[in-house]
Amino acid sequence: MRLLPVLIAIPFASLGCSVSAEPSAAPKSVLLVSIDTLRSDRMGALGNTRGLTPNLDAFAAESTVFTQAWSQANTTSMSHAALFTSRYPSELGVPGTTFTLGAGAPTLAEVLGLYGYEPVAFTAGAHLEPGWGLERGFTKFAATEPLGSFWHTLPAAEAWLDARTATTPFFLFVHGYDAHAPYLDPAPYGTAWTAAPGTDAVRQLVGTELVFGQTLFHEESMMSALAGLDRPRPWDAEGQAAVAAMAAAGSHGATPFGDTDAAYVRDVYDGGVAYADALFGWFMVGLRARGRLDDTIVVVLGDHGEALGEQGRFGHGDSLADEELHVPLYIRVPGAAPRRVDAPVALLDVMPTLLDLTGAEAPAGIHGRSLRPWIEGAEGPAHDVIFAESNLRAVSARGAAGRLSFSGLGAGSPFLQGLMATSLPTDAAWSIDTTVADPTAREDLRRALLAWRATIRLPGAAVAPVDPALREEMRKHGYFDR
Ligand SMILES: [Zn+2]
Structure with a gap:
C-alpha cells in the first residue's frame, strides 16, 4: 500500500502533467527577477512581433501574465523601494537622484526572513548597491560593478544555489541592467536589430547625455543651466523655451540628433532586451x-x-507617461494553470502576493493587494486608479480614461493638497500633462490624486543622508542632482 502514491505519481510525471487547479500549500522558495528598464511593449507575450524575447515568452506561457502592470516610479531606486515594501516612494525617502530607502517600512526580505526564508540578492550595482537601503533584510546582498549585466549576476546566483546545503526555503532576488542605457550589449545582440546606421558614440551618449527633440545635450551642463534659471524641468513650457534657445546657440554640448539616430537608439535598446532574454533563458x-x-x-x-x-x-526618470511605467509582470507558481489577466495591477501588489503565497502575514501599512486569486483562476483585485511618482517632483494618476500627471510638487509636499483642493492649478509654475480630454474624467483623476495624497504616510526624519561616495559614483553614470 505504501507504494501506491508513487505509482500514481509516476504517470503524471511522465506525462508532464504538472498543472492542476490549486497550487500546493507547502512552503516554496521564491525567485524574484528584476529586468531593469524593461518596456512591456517589447515582450512577445504582450504583442511585440520582433522576436526579441523567446525565453521570456516561453516562461510567460507557464505563468500568470499581467498585461496591465504598472510601476510606482520611473527610477530604479524608487521603484525597487516600492516593490520591496508595497509603499509609495514618498513614504520611504526623499524622491530624487539620491533617493534612499529609510528605516521603518518592513521589506519583503525582512518579512520572509522572519518566516524562515534565506533572503539573498545578486544585483547589478549602481542604485542596487548596498548603501541605498534596498539591501535591508537580505543576509547576502552581492552587487557587481555599476550598471552590470545578468552576465554577472545570474551565474553568481546559480553558483550560490549549487553550493547551498540548507533545506529551508530561499528568497532569491536577481537583477540586471542589460536593457538600461548605455546600450552596449555584445554582438550579436547589441546591434542585431539595427536597421539604421549608428555608432558606439551614439549608444554611449544616451544615458549620460540628454536627448531633447532633435538635439543632444551634455546633460549636467544643460540641467545646471535650467536650474540656474529656476526652471529645473525641461518639459514644461518655459523650460522648453530655454532648451530651444540652448539648441539654437549650440551651447551646453548641443549637437544634432536626427531621426536616424533615434531609430538606431530604439534598435539597440531592443538588442539589450534580447540579451537580457537570452541570459534569463540560460x-x-x-x-x-x-x-x-x-x-x-x-x-x-x-x-x-x-x-x-x-x-x-x-x-x-523625467516623465510619468506610459512608456516609463508600463512593465511586464509574470508570476509562475508550480501547479497553477497559466492565464492572462488584463485587470490593472501595480508592482505594489508583488509583496502581498508573495507573502500570501508563502503563508506569511503582510505587515500593516502596505498599499498593494494579493494577486493570488488571479493566479488560482478566480477573480482577483484590480486598481481603479494607479499612482506613481517621479524624482522630479511629479505625481500621476492613471485610470481607465487615461493619465493625469502633475509636475511641480511631489507627494511629500504639504502644499500639494491645498494647491489641488478645488481644481487643477493653471499657473505657469505648475505643469499638467494629461491624456484625458474629457473634463469630467480629468476631474475624477484630480480627486483621486487628492484622496491618494491623504493616504501617504510621510517618513519624517527616518531617512539617513546618502553616502557621498555612492552619490559621486552615480554622478559618473549620468545621475545628476536636479
Ligand atoms: Zn531601473
Whole structure:
C-alpha cells in the first residue's frame, strides 16, 4: 500500500502533467527577477512581433501574465523601494537622484526572513548597491560593478544555489541592467536589430547625455543651466523655451540628433532586451535541469520602462507617461494553470502576493493587494486608479480614461493638497500633462490624486543622508542632482 502514491505519481510525471487547479500549500522558495528598464511593449507575450524575447515568452506561457502592470516610479531606486515594501516612494525617502530607502517600512526580505526564508540578492550595482537601503533584510546582498549585466549576476546566483546545503526555503532576488542605457550589449545582440546606421558614440551618449527633440545635450551642463534659471524641468513650457534657445546657440554640448539616430537608439535598446532574454533563458534552463522550478515561485518584472523618442524624450526618470511605467509582470507558481489577466495591477501588489503565497502575514501599512486569486483562476483585485511618482517632483494618476500627471510638487509636499483642493492649478509654475480630454474624467483623476495624497504616510526624519561616495559614483553614470 505504501507504494501506491508513487505509482500514481509516476504517470503524471511522465506525462508532464504538472498543472492542476490549486497550487500546493507547502512552503516554496521564491525567485524574484528584476529586468531593469524593461518596456512591456517589447515582450512577445504582450504583442511585440520582433522576436526579441523567446525565453521570456516561453516562461510567460507557464505563468500568470499581467498585461496591465504598472510601476510606482520611473527610477530604479524608487521603484525597487516600492516593490520591496508595497509603499509609495514618498513614504520611504526623499524622491530624487539620491533617493534612499529609510528605516521603518518592513521589506519583503525582512518579512520572509522572519518566516524562515534565506533572503539573498545578486544585483547589478549602481542604485542596487548596498548603501541605498534596498539591501535591508537580505543576509547576502552581492552587487557587481555599476550598471552590470545578468552576465554577472545570474551565474553568481546559480553558483550560490549549487553550493547551498540548507533545506529551508530561499528568497532569491536577481537583477540586471542589460536593457538600461548605455546600450552596449555584445554582438550579436547589441546591434542585431539595427536597421539604421549608428555608432558606439551614439549608444554611449544616451544615458549620460540628454536627448531633447532633435538635439543632444551634455546633460549636467544643460540641467545646471535650467536650474540656474529656476526652471529645473525641461518639459514644461518655459523650460522648453530655454532648451530651444540652448539648441539654437549650440551651447551646453548641443549637437544634432536626427531621426536616424533615434531609430538606431530604439534598435539597440531592443538588442539589450534580447540579451537580457537570452541570459534569463540560460538561467531558467539551469533551474529546470536542477528541478528547482518544481518548488519555486518565480516572478519576473521590469522595474520601470524607457522613453524611446515619445514626446522627444529618451531614457527614464523625467516623465510619468506610459512608456516609463508600463512593465511586464509574470508570476509562475508550480501547479497553477497559466492565464492572462488584463485587470490593472501595480508592482505594489508583488509583496502581498508573495507573502500570501508563502503563508506569511503582510505587515500593516502596505498599499498593494494579493494577486493570488488571479493566479488560482478566480477573480482577483484590480486598481481603479494607479499612482506613481517621479524624482522630479511629479505625481500621476492613471485610470481607465487615461493619465493625469502633475509636475511641480511631489507627494511629500504639504502644499500639494491645498494647491489641488478645488481644481487643477493653471499657473505657469505648475505643469499638467494629461491624456484625458474629457473634463469630467480629468476631474475624477484630480480627486483621486487628492484622496491618494491623504493616504501617504510621510517618513519624517527616518531617512539617513546618502553616502557621498555612492552619490559621486552615480554622478559618473549620468545621475545628476536636479
Ligand atoms: Zn531601473
